[in-house]
Amino acid sequence: MTTTPLSQMLREETARAHASAEGSDFMTRLxxxxxxxxxxxxxxxxLWFIYEALERAVRSVADTRIVGAVADPRLERRDALELDLAEMYGPQWRDEVRILPATARYVARLESLDTPGSEPRVVAHHYxxxxxxxxxxxxxxxxxxALYGIDPDALNFYNFAAIGKIPPYRSAYREALDELALSDAQRAALIAExxxxxxxxxxxxxxxAKLYPGAA
Ligand code: HEM
Structure with missing residues (x-):
């Protein structure tokens, strides 16, 4: 049995992937x-397509011991994204949004978690x-x-007022991960996911980034 807390291991094992996402061309230009x-x-x-699928996946197993440890309806983003999209596109936003192939693959992966024993992998996506x-x-x-002059009415996605102060919430989330009793195989599956x-x-x-190339 490994003794490193799961939250620490997750952070360490995804640090390189995080740096790569953060340093991606699109995020850098954003x-x-x-x-x-x-x-x-x-x-x-x-994000709307992704959260719609993520939240369906989480809800379907939210009453299980493993996913129940982190599931929290106050985190859900779908409604916030719908408000933001209505601000950005207008009320007809549903006719305007188009799913990109990579997003469709992400959604398919989330939908594939609908099988018994997938709970650790659902937690991975949640995290x-x-x-x-x-x-x-x-x-x-x-x-x-600040940079784009976007009205706070179009930034509901980032508003987590419902969960209260973020630092204690984050600490409690990490503790909940650390207290999850997982087998080594479940832990490995979670980290890989x-x-x-x-x-x-x-x-x-x-x-x-390809769709919106930079000036270079
Ligand atoms: C410009 C892009 C990004 C910036 C500036 C950024 C910045 C940060 C910062 C400052 C933290 C807090 C670190 C800490 O307090 O320990 C963090 C944590 C985190 N970020 Fe990002 N991030 C970016 C993109 C992303 C993306 C694209 C994802 C995933 C889709 C992501 C997932 C995470 C996760 C899971 C954590 C929590 C790590 C942990 O403590 O276990 N980030 N990020």
């Missing part, structure tokens, strides 16, 4: 204020998106507001 409003709206649309959103996501939201989840996100960024 954070430098170089993208168009259209690119931002397309990005937000991809990669939500812990990222309440951590780095807060930095990103501040930048988007977290790495796969980062890869899914990076693939979406790569397609967005």
């Amino acid at each position: 954070m430098a204020g170089e993208l168009s409003a259209e690119a931002l709206a397309t990005f937000t649309g991809q 990669v998106r939500y812990l990222g959103d309440i951590s780095g996501g807060q930095v990103i939201a501040a930048r988007l507001g 977290a790495q796969a989840a980062f890869t899914c996100n990076s693939a979406v960024f790569a397609e967005l």
Whole structure:
């Protein structure tokens, strides 16, 4: 049995993937204020497809011991994304959003978790998106507001007021991970899936970067 706390192991094992996602061309240009409003709206649309699938996957097993340890309806982003998309595109946003192939592959992966024993892998996807959103996501939201003059009404995605103060929430989330009694195989599956989840996100960024090439 390994003794390293799961939260620590997850962070260490995904550090390289995190650096690569953070340093991706699309994220770099996003954070430098170089993208168009259209690119931002397309990005937000991809998030809507992803969270719709993620939240369906989580809800379907939220009453299990493993997923129940982290599932929290207050984290759900789908409604917030719908508000943001209505701000960005107008009320007809559903007719405007188009799923990119990499997003469709991410969604298919989330849908494939609908099999018995997948709970550790569902937790992996939960960790990669939500812990990222309440951590780095807060930095990103501040930048988007300042760089692109985006109205807070179109940044509901990054608003986690419902969970209260973020640092204690994050600590409690990590503790919940650490207290999960998992077999070595379940732990390994969780970590591998977290790495796969980062890869899914990076693939979406790569397609967005191609769709909206820089000036270089
Ligand atoms: C410009 C892009 C990004 C920035 C600036 C950023 C920044 C950060 C920062 C500052 C933290 C907090 C580190 C700490 O307090 O220990 C963090 C944590 C995290 N980020 Fe990001 N991030 C970015 C992109 C992403 C992406 C694309 C994902 C995944 C889809 C992601 C997932 C995570 C996760 C899971 C954590 C929690 C790590 C842990 O403590 O276990 N981040 N990020």
